[in-house]
Amino acid sequence: MPNRLATESSPYLRQHAENPVDWYPWGTEAFERARAEQRPILLSVGYAACHWCHVMAHESFEDADTAALMNALFVNVKVDREERPDVDAIYMQAVQALTGQGGWPMTVVLTPDGTPYWGGTYFPKDDRHGMPSFTRVIQAVANAYRDQPDAIARTTDAMRALYANSSRPAGPSGTVDAALLERAFAQLATRYDRPLGGFTGAPKFPQTMALDFCLRWHARSGDALALEIAHRSFVAMGRGGLFDQIGGGFARYSTDAEWLVPHFEKMLYDNALLVRLGVHLWQVTRDEEVRRITEATIRWLAREMTLANGGFASSLDADSEGVEGKFYVWTAHELDAVLADDAAIARAYWRVQPGGNFEGHSILHVPVAPALVAARLGLPEAQLRSTIERASGALLTVREQRVRPGLDDKVLAGWNALMARALADAARVWHDPAVRALAVRNATLLRDRLVNADGRVTRVLSGTHGPSIGPGFLEDHAAVALAFLSIHELTLDPAWLHHARRVADAMRLHFFDEGTVAWYDTPSDGEVLITRVRELNDNATPAGPSLALEVMLRFGELDGNTAARSEPLTAMTALAEPMSKWPNAFGYLLGVAQLAIDGAVAVALIGDPDSAGIQALAAAVAEQYLPTLVLASTGGETASAALLEGRAAIGGTATAHVCRNFRCAMPVTDAATLLQQLCTPLAVT
Structure with a gap:
């Protein structure tokens, strides 16, 4: 039977709707139950594309025995970090303070008032590689809440102090210059x-x-x-x-x-x-x-x-299909079958070899500059490029028939x-x-x-x-x-x-x-x-x-x-x-x-935005990399910013005004002069 997440808007939360875990979405209902029953809250935070979130879900949240333990010990809350970055940020700060690291899936245990007292990330279903099992961890954390109230209080006091300190604006630490x-x-x-x-x-x-x-x-x-x-x-x-x-x-x-x-x-x-x-x-x-x-x-x-x-x-x-990267990887045999006469060039370009570079398959990559690949193959670079474009299209067509990753x-x-x-x-x-x-x-x-x-x-x-x-x-x-x-x-x-x-x-x-x-x-x-x-x-x-x-x-x-x-x-x-x-x-x-x-390189364009003159001036601005560019146009309407006020089109011709530090150069009507102004310090008037 679906749990409370079945009606949530988040695709990530709905992925957990069939879990045997009695999940709650973030909200008052979960906290009211925790307070009424004096139970800690187990908060699990992740997102839809997270590989290890899926792994932990399959291993633990879909397991009936693990879910029964979670339901007996906690009020369980699931959060999509992308919908609630505020909740994610608050409890990630706690996890990083408690463990020295963070990541997703994030698992945090809270007192009924929302104060964290324990946290971590991924835990396996069984003890392995020096990592304790998820069930062993949550039993210990629940026991601590029941049996060690003084220790829990010390931790929650430290967490509240952490939040109080981090929310205070700091004084100056130097000059921004x-x-x-x-x-x-x-x-x-x-x-x-x-x-x-x-x-x-x-x-x-x-x-x-x-x-x-x-x-x-x-x-x-x-x-x-x-x-x-x-x-x-x-x-x-x-x-x-x-x-x-x-x-x-x-x-x-x-x-x-x-x-x-x-x-x-x-x-x-x-x-x-x-x-x-x-x-x-x-x-x-x-x-x-x-x-x-x-x-x-x-x-x-x-x-x-x-x-x-x-x-x-x-x-x-x-x-x-439950496998990371399956949609994207290839074998040498697959390239040969799909690409026929183009296969040898494609395999050289993407360095696809028998045995692959990733779990028996190949992740396509370009380890050598295309010009060098072309030289080694004795091909003009343009021919190599056209071959690779043709091969890419053929492989994309075949790949579209595979089971797609979740969106x-x-x-x-x-x-x-x-x-x-x-x-x-x-x-x-x-x-x-x-x-x-x-x-x-x-x-x-x-x-x-x-x-x-x-x-x-x-x-x-x-x-x-x-x-x-x-x-x-x-x-x-x-x-x-x-x-x-x-x-x-x-x-x-x-x-x-x-x-x-x-x-x-x-x-x-x-x-x-x-x-x-x-x-x-x-x-x-x-x-x-x-x-x-x-x-x-x-x-x-x-x-x-x-x-x-x-x-x-x-x-x-x-x-x-x-x-x-x-x-x-x-x-x-x-x-x-x-x-x-x-x-x-x-x-x-x-x-x-x-x-x-x-300060900005501020450009005001005056004139009909569809006119050839304005389009030529706009194209000239787009020619240059201007990281502090601010561009505005009246579009033939009343000025909506001071940069545009009092600006006129010279002789009815599309005109550009270039300003720095609130001072402007002589207005110009041709793209070449505008380019020169943008590339050189202004002679201000």
Whole structure:
């Protein structure tokens, strides 16, 4: 018989609806029962694409004996971390404090008031490899709650103190200036894996936000190593097994240092951040391999992740038919059978050999630069490329007949907004109408289904036809506002500027505390939890406060508000020392700091957005990598930002005004002169 999770909106929670565990969703019902019966709460947190979440579910939560023990000892609560990042963040902080590490599945035991007193991650069904069995662990934890109240009280007191300390805004730890950016890059460079790309260690994550900062630092300083780190790392990931060589899109991370063996789940947010990085790398390098990787990822998004309503699904599972990676791997025999005359070239390109490189199969990867492969085969590189494109298409057709990994089709506002912003950049830079349509359609869905009349953002749209549920968090509001600004830059339609401002105003009203001058991840009128979450460092996605500071800075530039630049700089001083010491954890904020330090390259385009003149000027702006670009257009309507006020079209001709530090150069009407202004310091008037 299905449990209480059967009616939940989350695909992850519904995966557990047939468990014999008496699961509750997060909510008052579970806590009321725990208080009434004085039982501890066993909180299990995971997400739909999590491989080890599936393993623990199969081993323990689907086992009748284990479930009976859980039901006898605890009130059991299941949470989708993607729907409730606040709950996940609160209890992950506890697990990391208690054990020194974290991850998913996350298992935490709470007192009936929600205070954690024990936590961990994955536990096997039986004792193995030095790990205690899940049943042995939960029996011990339940016994401690019953028999050792003083010890439990000491732990819960320590947890409450931890939360109290972490919620207090810190004082300044340094100055946010160009010297900080230089120190942060120097620290990043010490961890650069020069032979393999990325940063040293395994497992190896893309760390896209740190790579983005390297690219920004190169644009600011001309540092060749900074460009090498960003470019070499992106290409290495794109040639590795981390990247789906057949269908496009990046997996979550590589289990090794060589980018070969991925954890096969594909997450929307990773690919959003990597698409945007790829577009910007191409602007700097004009490397066609970077463009192919990026465009292949966009095609994957359109083919496999785009729902009928224009929303983007959250993730693709790592497993199919209960086996991790089965959907993606090949044997040499399969390539020979599918590719016929192209097989020998394809096997050499992807280094597919008998026996494979992963559990008897091969993860396709490109271990040698394509030009070198072509030289070894005695082929022109163009012929190699056309052969590989033909082979990829044939293999993709065959692969589509396999049992597909599970799709988590919930639409998350913040993650969709990150992707819409990346697509808007791609469409603007590459003048691609199909990508433009994909971006605008997604942003329109966000506007119509997930943004209320007062600018409040809802977190989740459940599937293609489901309801909008759950109040949005800081990251949702900030990412949506930034996406709408990017759609305005793409379409030059001033309506998107209005939509962005509406969301930004709601964000400040509900997430900024004037007293502590701090941004919080949860709204002031949201559910009261054991602490109010305030995540300052990047995780898999940019930290909400970092995104919010960028929104404020961009609107400050649009509105000619110098105070809007000083406030974020002051807010960042508390993190000045951590940013320089641990830049991998603050990559996005370092980019925001650069915008605050240098100010924007602000461009106002005046004229009909559909006219050839405006399109030529917009194309000139898109030619350059301008990491602090702020672009606005009246679209023929009344100015909606100070940057646009008083700007005129010279002689009725489409005109561009370029400004830095709230001072503007002479207006121009031709693309060549505009390019020159963008590339050189302004002669201000």
